[in-house]
Amino acid sequence: MALPPELFVLAGPGLALGLAFGYARFVEPRWLKTTTRCLALLPLTAGADRIKILHLSDLHHSDSVSLRYLRRSLEWAVQTQPDLILLTGDYITTRIDDERFLEILKLLPQAAPTFACPGNHDGGPWAQAMAGYATTGPIQRLLEDAGIRYLGNDWTLINVKGVAIAIGGMGDLWAMQCEPEAIQEPFNTAQADLKLLLSHNPDSKAKLAALDWDLMLSGHTHGGQFRLPILGAPFAPIKDKAFLVGLCPYGNRWIHVTAGLGNVHGLRFNCRPEISVIQLVKRGQGESAGT
Numbered sequence: 543m544a545l546p547p548e549l550f551v552l553a554g555p556g557l558a559l560g561l562a563f564g565y566a567r568f569v570e571p572r573w574l575k576t577t578t579r580c581l582a583l584l585p586l587t588a589g590a591d592r593i594k595i596l597h598l599s600d601l602h603h604s605d606s607v608s609l610r611y612l613r614r615s616l617e618w619a620v621q622t623q624p625d626l627i628l629l630t631g632d633y634i635t636t637r638i639d640d641e642r643f644l645e646i647l648k649l650l651p652q653a654a655p656t657f658a659c660p661g662n663h664d665g666g667p668w669a670q671a672m673a674g675y676a677t678t679g680p681i682q683r684l685l686e687d688a689g690i691r692y693l694g695n696d697w698t699l700i701n702v703k704g705v706a707i708a709i710g711g712m713g714d715l716w717a718m719q720c721e722p723e724a725i726q727e728p729f730n731t732a733q734a735d736l737k738l739l740l741s742h743n744p745d746s747k748a749k750l751a752a753l754d755w756d757l758m759l760s761g762h763t764h765g766g767q768f769r770l771p772i773l774g775a776p777f778a779p780i781k782d783k784a785f786l787v788g789l790c791p792y793g794n795r796w797i798h799v800t801a802g803l804g805n806v807h808g809l810r811f812n813c814r815p816e817i818s819v820i821q822l823v824k825r826g827q828g829e830s831a832g833t
């Protein structure tokens with residue numbers, strides 16, 4: 543017996559919603575992409591023509607982001623052969639509940655010098671209110687045990703392929719631990735070819751404007767995580783949505799926001815997880831962005 547056409551009309555929207563949910567839950571959160579963007583920031587006198595930065599963020603180790611997925615993501619990421627790896631927070635969603643996470647994180651410093659700042663999920667008053675850690679201590683220990691240099695309101699000066707790079711890392715804005723005055727004097731006076739700043743939340747940019755940085759690297763937004771036609775990214779946790787994702791000009795400086803590797807609540811839609819590569823070239827060689 544043929545089914546009445548009204549049944550298909552009624553079932554259609556439900557079927558479409560079910561398929562969209564299945565895609566957002568089981569396909570897109572693990573459908574990694576690599577994005578490469580080029581930025582002309584190196585001085586003409588720098589000792590290298592090109593420095594490749596791997597920028598990763600928001601791993602969100604949790605029930606919704608498996609260690610198997612994170613291992614595959616980091617193995618894929620280091621295949622880009624970076625000169626420098628920068629991490630911008632939210633390594634966990636609530637707690638470190640599997641010690642194998644440490645072994646996975648070790649993949650990064652084995653590939654290149656790695657530096658990291660904390661995110662809002664990594665400890666502090668905001669995280670504690672969400673059943674997380676009261677301080678960033680456990681995450682700092684985890685990262686340092688993995689061989690990653692932790693920068694929470696701290697900075698360092700390194701040499702990469704003959705280029706002197708100052709790297710500052712901020713405490714998180716929502717954790718009320720973003721304290722630029724803690725690094726203002728040494729960071730602003732350091733002799734460096736390039737000054738990079740790690741700050742989880744791009745909304746911290748105004749607070750950090752007095753620091754002398756060329757490029758700020760951020761995460762936090764997950765690129766919106768759920769991007770809809772017409773509505774855009776209604777759940778993006780930032781005030782200034784001009785800095786949702788990608789390479790964004792900020793006065794005569796730049797802010798790079800990566801969509802990150804993980805997620806919260808196990809969903810992504812129209813906003814795939816991202817391995818971000820930034821190719822720094824000499825000034826005058828032009829800025830460009832591409833996937």
Ligand SMILES: [Fe+2]
Pocket residue numbers: 600602632661762763764
């Ligand atoms: Fe996050």
